[in-house]
Amino acid sequence: MRQATTKALYSLHAWCGIVTGVLLFVICFSGAVVVFKHEIDLWANPMAAAAPRVDQPVGFATVMAALHAHDPDFAVESIAAPDAQMPAYMVFGKNSSGQRVKLSARADTGVVLGPGDSELGQFIRSLHVFLFFGPRWIVGFMGVVMLALIVTGVLIHQKMLNELFTQRWKSSLRLMLSDAHKLIGVWGLLFHLLIAFTGAWLGLAPVFVGAARHLGLAPVVAQPPPEAGPITAMHDLDALHAQAQAALPEIDLRRVTFKHWGQQQALVTFSGPSRVQLGMFGRIVLRMADAAEIERRDPREAGVLARVNGWMEPLHFGDFGGLTLKWLYFILGMSPALLSITGTWLWIDQQRSGAGVAGTATSAA
Amino acid sequence: MSALERSMLGLYGGAWLALLAVCALCLWCGRTLPLLPGSGGHGVSLYLGLWLTIGLSLAAMTRSDRAWRAVLFASAASLFINAALVMLSNGVLAWPLALSLVLLALPCLPLAHLFDAGRIRKPRRSAQRRVGRRRKRRVDLQLAWSAWVVALLSSFYGAWKPANADVRGAAMATLLLVLFLALPAVCAGAWRQRGAAIGVGLVFGAAAALYQPSMQLALSLASLAVAATAFALSLERITGRASQAQC
Numbered sequence: 001m002r003q004a005t006t007k008a009l010y011s012l013h014a015w016c017g018i019v020t021g022v023l024l025f026v027i028c029f030s031g032a033v034v035v036f037k038h039e040i041d042l043w044a045n046p047m048a049a050a051a052p053r054v055d056q057p058v059g060f061a062t063v064m065a066a067l068h069a070h071d072p073d074f075a076v077e078s079i080a081a082p083d084a085q086m087p088a089y090m091v092f093g094k095n096s097s098g099q100r101v102k103l104s105a106r107a108d109t110g111v112v113l114g115p116g117d118s119e120l121g122q123f124i125r126s127l128h129v130f131l132f133f134g135p136r137w138i139v140g141f142m143g144v145v146m147l148a149l150i151v152t153g154v155l156i157h158q159k160m161l162n163e164l165f166t167q168r169w170k171s172s173l174r175l176m177l178s179d180a181h182k183l184i185g186v187w188g189l190l191f192h193l194l195i196a197f198t199g200a201w202l203g204l205a206p207v208f209v210g211a212a213r214h215l216g217l218a219p220v221v222a223q224p225p226p227e228a229g230p231i232t233a234m235h236d237l238d239a240l241h242a243q244a245q246a247a248l249p250e251i252d253l254r255r256v257t258f259k260h261w262g263q264q265q266a267l268v269t270f271s272g273p274s275r276v277q278l279g280m281f282g283r284i285v286l287r288m289a290d291a292a293e294i295e296r297r298d299p300r301e302a303g304v305l306a307r308v309n310g311w312m313e314p315l316h317f318g319d320f321g322g323l324t325l326k327w328l329y330f331i332l333g334m335s336p337a338l339l340s341i342t343g344t345w346l347w348i349d350q351q352r353s354g355a356g357v358a359g360t361a362t363s364a365a
Numbered sequence: 366m367s368a369l370e371r372s373m374l375g376l377y378g379g380a381w382l383a384l385l386a387v388c389a390l391c392l393w394c395g396r397t398l399p400l401l402p403g404s405g406g407h408g409v410s411l412y413l414g415l416w417l418t419i420g421l422s423l424a425a426m427t428r429s430d431r432a433w434r435a436v437l438f439a440s441a442a443s444l445f446i447n448a449a450l451v452m453l454s455n456g457v458l459a460w461p462l463a464l465s466l467v468l469l470a471l472p473c474l475p476l477a478h479l480f481d482a483g484r485i486r487k488p489r490r491s492a493q494r495r496v497g498r499r500r501k502r503r504v505d506l507q508l509a510w511s512a513w514v515v516a517l518l519s520s521f522y523g524a525w526k527p528a529n530a531d532v533r534g535a536a537m538a539t540l541l542l543v544l545f546l547a548l549p550a551v552c553a554g555a556w557r558q559r560g561a562a563i564g565v566g567l568v569f570g571a572a573a574a575l576y577q578p579s580m581q582l583a584l585s586l587a588s589l590a591v592a593a594t595a596f597a598l599s600l601e602r603i604t605g606r607a608s609q610a611q612c
Binding site: 012352 | 405480521
């Protein structure tokens with residue numbers, strides 16, 4: 001490669017890394033930890049984790065009745081049925097003072113156990129996905145930046161085979177960190193590409209969909225019907241669940257979400273993962289007043305794009321291969337955070353020593 | 366240690382140590398410390414406050430080796446404390462989690478010994494002169510970056526906050542233009558100012574056109590095509606310049 005091109009690529013790599021380094025560091029280390037979100041939730045909520053595990057949990061209707069007996073003003077937003085990790089029902093909603101609360105309920109009786117003990121898992125996820133405040137596009141765009149860093153890094157480091165096994169521990173700190181930067185980058189290359197691409201996809205998908213809808217390239221979702229007063233009659237929740245399960249037999253409809261609760265147009269959404277296809281989710285929306293089907297997403301009818309989209313989250317978070325894979329994801333997930341630190345330190349050292357871009361670019365190539 | 370190094374070390378070390386501190390507090394306080402804003406928690410303020418405090422404490426250190434060692438020793442200590450708190454909680458998965466935290470803490474200790482003062486080179490005097498020369502910034506590039514930041518902020522706000530789906534859709538399309546066309550164009554401006562500036566101008570023109578609700582798809586695509594062509598031309602100039610330089 002020409003020296004001028006290498007120099008330009010090196011500048012791009014360095015400046016991308018310096019400008020976004022801290023954000024990437026925060027996103028990467030929180031992402032590595034959030035791989036264990038289910039385990040953290042389970043361990044940080046001992047009361048729910050200690051609840052008895054049963055083969056046949058009571059229905060959603062029993063849990064709803066128990067919730068209203070526990071707190072008549074509690075506004076339920078969603079209920080998650082017990083799964084392989086959590087033996088109790090987890091309920092999300094707002095209490096009488098308007099605060100969002102997570103409650104747990106026994107799987108055998110539906111009796112409310114009380115609020116969750118800790119929100120640590122959700123807190124770390126909120127840091128990784130939303131950086132606490134923003135939409136997830138920021139993190140998605142950081143995925144694109146990471147892709148740019150990987151591509152420029154690969155192009156400027158052309159002796160990759162040598163760098164696979166070079167780590168001079170006893171030389172100067174600069175050489176040691178430079179070796180570590182290249183070593184981590186080369187060994188983790190494929191994983192870094194994977195998480196950068198899937199992260200960019202997951203983060204930026206809503207923006208692309210919104211833009212495509214505006215430009216008329218994607219169908220616009222129908223608006224909900226106008227307010228129609230309080231509901232007079234409502235179908236039994238368990239009967240609605242059975243109807244939904246019959247419509248989507250391959251889907252484990254373990255989550256129920258409510259919309260417009262108490263209104264004539266109240267909707268209930270049953271959703272869950274496919275039992276046969278990795279990463280695929282299905283959902284069905286029913287009207288509570290007359291059990292009419294409003295919307296259905298069936299993975300069996302999904303196109304290629306929907307299937308690819310379905311793989312993104314499992315691939316990004318590594319929750320399809322048990323604890324061993326999660327540990328691998330954790331260790332490899334920490335490596336971009338280390339790359340961010342070592343890269344920043346190398347750049348600072350370069351500024352301090354006055355080596356300039358040209359000298360470093362030449363040595364890097 | 367330069368101000369830049371100190372601030373960077375504060376930012377990096379503070380982010381990591383603040384998360385460990387929040388975890389320890391969460392383990393210690395349990396349900397009495399709600400974290401998420403939706404449930405009335407102040408976890409975000411707590412985290413940011415700790416980040417700021419720890420970051421400033423690290424940045425206050427004047428010697429690089431000491432600051433690095435402080436980060437690594439504090440990391441190891443925080444991980445050990447978290448492991449002890451996990452064991453005290455005696456909950457599900459307590460043993461494996463505590464063991465994992467200890468295994469993470471152990472490498473921090475030998476790593477801290479690698480940051481020896483003798484291995485960190487001191488700044489050269491000539492470097493300061495070079496930095497002084499570099500401070501001459503190009504006004505056109507600064508203007509391009511300012512325009513890009515304004516476009517980014519306005520489109521970001523438009524795509525995030527308004528309830529109107531049309532406005533959000535237009536702002537999202539503009540945001541994509543700003544991120545994927547304008548940003549590379551402004552970056553390319555560092556090497557070839559005129560071509561990149563034309564590209565940036567046309568991208569902004571297309572973005573402005575997208576903001577019109579009555580804009581037709583064909584016209585939007587035409588604007589995009591013009592902007593993309595301008596950007597390609599600016600890239601061509603850059604590569605042309607590079608090949609001339611090589612000759």
